[in-house]
Amino acid sequence: MKQQTCVYLYSEPTAATLDFSSLSDYVKRILPPLKVVVRASFIRFHLSPLTEEALSTLAQDFARAKVRNPLSQARDFPPLPGEVEYERKRLTDPNSKAWGILYDGYKLTGILHRLIPRAERNLSHVHVVFTNQLFGTWDEHDQRYHARVSVYGFPSLLSSTGIVEAPAKPREYYFLKQQYSALGMPDATATQLNTQFQGQFIDHGDERLTEVMKGYVMQAILYRFWGDPFCQDKGCRLHNAHWQQEVISAQLEGPYEFCPLHQERLQQLLGDMMK
Numbered sequence: 001m002k003q004q005t006c007v008y009l010y011s012e013p014t015a016a017t018l019d020f021s022s023l024s025d026y027v028k029r030i031l032p033p034l035k036v037v038v039r040a041s042f043i044r045f046h047l048s049p050l051t052e053e054a055l056s057t058l059a060q061d062f063a064r065a066k067v068r069n070p071l072s073q074a075r076d077f078p079p080l081p082g083e084v085e086y087e088r089k090r091l092t093d094p095n096s097k098a099w100g101i102l103y104d105g106y107k108l109t110g111i112l113h114r115l116i117p118r119a120e121r122n123l124s125h126v127h128v129v130f131t132n133q134l135f136g137t138w139d140e141h142d143q144r145y146h147a148r149v150s151v152y153g154f155p156s157l158l159s160s161t162g163i164v165e166a167p168a169k170p171r172e173y174y175f176l177k178q179q180y181s182a183l184g185m186p187d188a189t190a191t192q193l194n195t196q197f198q199g200q201f202i203d204h205g206d207e208r209l210t211e212v213m214k215g216y217v218m219q220a221i222l223y224r225f226w227g228d229p230f231c232q233d234k235g236c237r238l239h240n241a242h243w244q245q246e247v248i249s250a251q252l253e254g255p256y257e258f259c260p261l262h263q264e265r266l267q268q269l270l271g272d273m274m275k
């Protein structure tokens, strides 16, 4: 048997409805030869205690990873003192949330990559990091950043904020939101719209979050084995959803967990792991 591949799931303490033991059990059910370990949040696990030096460096790095303008792929610029201070506060409080900031997903991956110990920086280790930071990637095609649920790399990042904010809600939602705002009823907006569209998108603190994230964890793991984990089939958990309705179809209401093609590929992968 080959060296056992180990998957690390780094928890996200602010996502109350995310059940990590259930995610871990799911991975072990789909690919039993994998070892799956649930760890504390990434920074807490790899940098505890957080020294003053590490904190300063990280705060600078995260402030630099911030997207200031989603319409411009700005190169390196010195972060403002307030931005660095914000990151320091966020890093020292494990329950803090990075509200309203968009980060560059690949820069975040780069920052975290450097914190992985050398012994775990090889293909026998798959690091899957949950974060509440919202990140995006630059789209060359339409020349702007798009918020994402996930960025696959080393490590892979999954965002509990991204699953709410990145896939688009129904078009009527945005239309009505604009109407209510125009009428000067911003408070009515949130309540009214959330009732009207209940269940049609993944919301903050959504009870369905664990079930939805099972598919994204599998995408992160299969990225390691296949390079391209995505599927065109809208009923497959590997579908790269751009709309909330697609997330719900693929992760909660699909006719199967994986389409016939990916079921077959998973069987092949299992066979390879057992050799």
Ligand SMILES: [Zn+2]
Pocket (backbone or CB within 6 Å): 231, 232, 233, 236, 237, 238, 239, 258, 259, 260, 261, 262
């Ligand atoms: Zn598929």
